[in-house]
Amino acid sequence: MQRVSLKFLAKELGIAEGTVSRALNDYPDISQATRERVKEVAKKFNYKANQNARRLATGVAEAVAYLMPPNTHAISEPFVSQLLEGLGSSLAKRGWDLLVVQASSPETEAETVEKLSSSGKVSGVVISRPYKEDRRIELLKKYNMPFIVHGRSVNSADYAWFDVDGEKAFHDGVGVLADLGHQRIAFIGAPTDYNFGQVRLDGYKRGLASNNLVLDNAIITITDMSDDAGEAATARMLDLPQPPTAILCATDTQAFGALAAIRANGLTPGIEVSVLGYDGLDFGKHTHPPLTTMAQPQSHSGEEICDMLLAIIDGGNPVDYQELRSAILVRRMSVGPPRPQ
Amino acid sequence: MQRVSLKFLAKELGIAEGTVSRALNDYPDISQATRERVKEVAKKFNYKANQNARRLATGVAEAVAYLMPPNTHAISEPFVSQLLEGLGSSLAKRGWDLLVVQASSPETEAETVEKLSSSGKVSGVVISRPYKEDRRIELLKKYNMPFIVHGRSVNSADYAWFDVDGEKAFHDGVGVLADLGHQRIAFIGAPTDYNFGQVRLDGYKRGLASNNLVLDNAIITITDMSDDAGEAATARMLDLPQPPTAILCATDTQAFGALAAIRANGLTPGIEVSVLGYDGLDFGKHTHPPLTTMAQPQSHSGEEICDMLLAIIDGGNPVDYQELRSAILVRRMSVGPPRPQ
DNA sequence: CGCTAGACCGAAAGCGCTTTCGGAATCAAC
DNA sequence: GTTGATTCCGAAAGCGCTTTCGGTCTAGCG
Structure with a gap:
């Protein structure tokens, strides 16, 4: 199979290589006639x-x-x-490529970012779930590489981001629980070196304050974002002299574990102990009972993030591209009023 | 920020561009001394x-x-x-890139494959979930692009693939149900233009035969792979004069829906009606009841597939790279003996 | 001390495309 | 019929790297 190059086409058409290129790329200084002729032959081959x-x-x-x-x-x-x-389909429409890159290890992460920035492979990058202080962000700024972060670091004033307001969500989350009558609301959080972990914790604390509830460190567990971790944390807190009547989880996955721990304790989630998750995973419909959760509006966020990034690549000012969304409550069955004692 | 190129380094070092390149790439005709000097300066800049x-x-x-x-x-x-x-991490180790490409629409799929093959962007491609007759596979062969398919099409003799034996899994699946005493085993399948859909159906049918069970089209539903589809199919079959006592699902997600439909009918999955899924999703632990399923051994399949592809790119014969794995049964709570009538 | 091998490096030719620049051809207008 | 403006295209110079080829220099040998 003969590799068909510009040169090949040029020879085939009997015109210069550069002309073929310009015709293909719709330069205005090419006559309609040759443009069509060129495109036709290009398609043919x-x-x-x-x-x-x-x-x-x-x-x-x-x-x-x-x-x-x-x-x-x-x-x-x-x-x-x-x-x-979302990124993939949005990019595909413009004929751009999507590279997914993994740092082979945390140590090589900086290296990875540097290589990405200097090797000319990409014209922009998106990162997600930043740390409070995120090295990648600094590097990207330093190298002047257009980027957008899905989430925010503590200091988010000078770059582009797309985030869901976790602080507000968790503040409001304790609100819905408190309105139901819960006084003792536990929190299972994510590591606070992630900014979202910190922010959700902050929201929880502020929510407590807003509802005149006391903060009790015994019913706050920071752990990782797995179901097993959620289960362990819940089991521990349920064994407390004064167990919580409701549990707010930083992620749905943790909440799945919480449900399991509650059932394992012979209690019924949503009746004896309420569980409120965060993420809005579809799977939550199928848990026992179905998980009430605060959903991230992530339906088209990939597309939006892509559009924002492209705008920045085209010279837009990153600061003009900062989007804050709100989570919305998805009421299912795992949250109810506290059982009268 | 001065773009640091080979030319720049060459000037900096006072040696020729080509020499710098060869030093960096460990050519043998470069003295140890200059090699080190070059690398040092390269790192410095x-x-x-x-x-x-x-x-x-x-x-x-x-x-x-x-x-x-x-x-x-x-x-x-x-x-x-x-x-x-798996692909990403495996590739990262070698410094290769991973492109994920989406055809913007089914019509442009061929175009996408052709572009991928001719544009020199990649040295290999992996595709998954092929149709029985898959256009992409033909194109890839035609363009002589190294590839491996995750799954198989009907005619899989002459290319590389990595697959789980769905036929066997579903054959054996009805076996475990039949051994428990089930006589009326329903099947919720995936579209049979996907080869895996066909194969799972075939396995189910053969399983029926192996266990001297009659095939009844009323309790076979081919539908799409969503929970809603599974739920609808189950609801319909439960309303039959002779409803099934067990349901075999082509995917876990369908099985989730099946569980919901059974409960909605006032029955208890795993007691009145058994449900056996396929995929081995972790989330199945959290359904009500936890889903018994046939798990695909997919822990490191990404890495393996990557290795196979790389071997082919290095000139290996695709036919030498065909791997067939077996699913394994994960017993949870959704399967039990039929209730004595 | 002259000569032949290596060892090491410089020069230059691409890889396949884009893009600028200028020249030829065409056309209108005087 | 000449001029000036247009239109259209060819030529050529890169983009930043790799790789071949040949030349210089040193070392080793007789």
């Missing part, structure tokens, strides 16, 4: 420009990278999949 | 080769693409995430 050459010549990569969250198994988390899907 | 130039010059892309399954929302399916993660 199924010509596809060599992307590497094109990128080298133009200096634009027409590709963006998604930097996987640092912890392992992150991609299996639904939010990553959702995001990737 | 944080030199990263422009990948586009490199790829253009060498003709090798050092990247592979994952072609997303054609249906929408496919990426949210756990198997895709798992695969992507």
Whole structure:
């Protein structure tokens, strides 16, 4: 199979290489006639420009990278999949590529970002779930690489981001529980070196204050975002002299574990102990009982993030691209009024 | 920030560009001394080769693409995430890139494959969940692009693949149900234009035969792979004059829906009606009751698939890379003996 | 001390495309 | 019929790297 290049087409058409290129790229200084002739022959021979050459010549990569969250198994988390899907389809429409890159280890992360920035492979990158202080963000800024973060770090004034207001969500979350009559509301949180972990904790605390509830460290557990961790944390807190009547979880997955622990204790989630999750996973419909949760409006966030990034690549000011969304409550069966004692 | 190129380094070092390149790439005709000197300066200036130039010059892309399954929302399916993660980490170790590409629409799929093959962007591709007759596979063969398919099409003799034996799994699946005493075993399947859909159906039918059970089309429903579809199918079959006592589902997600339909009918899954899923999703632990399922051994399949593909890119014969795995039964609570009538 | 091998490096030719620049051809207008 | 403006295209110079080829220099040998 003869590799069909510009040169080949040019020879075939009897015109210059540069002319073929300009015709294909719709330059205005090419007559309608030759433009059509060129395109026709190109299609006939199924010509596809060599992307590497094109990128080298133009200096634009027409590709963006998604930097996987640092912890392992992150991609299996639904939010990553959702995001990737949105990015992918949005990019595909413009003919751009989506690179998904994983740092092989936390140590090589900086290296990875640097390589991404200097190697010309991509014209922009999106990262998610930043730490409070995130090295990647600093690096990206330093290298002047357009980027957008899905989430925020503590200091988010000078870059583009797309985030859901976790502080508000958790503040309001204790609100719904308190309104139901709960006085002793536990919190299962995520590691606070993640900014979202910190923020959700902050929201919880502020929610307590707003409802004149006392903060009790005994019913606050910071742990990782797995169902097993949620289960262990719940089991422990249920054994307390004064167990909580409701549990607020930083992630749905933790909440799944919480439900299991409650049942294992012979109690009924939603009746004896309420559980409120966060994420809005569809799976939550199928838990026992179905999980009440605060859903991230992530339906088209991938597309939106992509659009924002593209705008920045086109020269937009990152600061103009900061979007804050609100979570919305999905009422299912795991939250109810406290049982009268 | 001065773009640091080979030329820049060469000038800095006072030696020729080509020499710098050869030093960096460990050519044997460079003295130990200059090699070290070059590498040191390269590191000092944080030199990263422009990948586009490199790829253009060498003709090798050092990247592979994952072609997303054609249906929408496919990426949210756990198997895709798992695969992507394995591919990504495996590739990262070698410094290769992972492209995830989505055809913007089914019509443009062929176009997408052709572009992938001709544009020099990648040196190999992996696709999953092929149709019985899959256009992409034909195209990939035609263009002589190294590839491996996750799954198989009907005619899988002449390319590389990695698959789980769905036929056997479903044959054995009706076996475990039959051994428990079930006589009326329903099947909720996936569209049979997907090869895996066909194969699972075939396995089910053969399982019926092996256990001297009659095949009744009334309790076979081919539908799509969502929980809602599973729920609807189950609801319908439960309303039959002779409802099934057990239901075999092509995917766990359908099984989740089946559980819901059974409960909605006032019955208890695992007691009155058994449900056996397929996929081995972790989330199945949290359904009500926990889902018994046949798990795909997908822990490191991404890595394995990557290794196989790389071997083919290195000139290996695709036919030598065909791996068939077996699903394993994960016993949870949704399967039990039929209730004596 | 002259000569032949290596060892090491410089020069240059691409890789396949884009894009600028200028020249030829065409056309209108005087 | 000449001029000036247009239109259209060819030529050529890169983009930043790799890789071949040949030349210089040193070392080793007789």
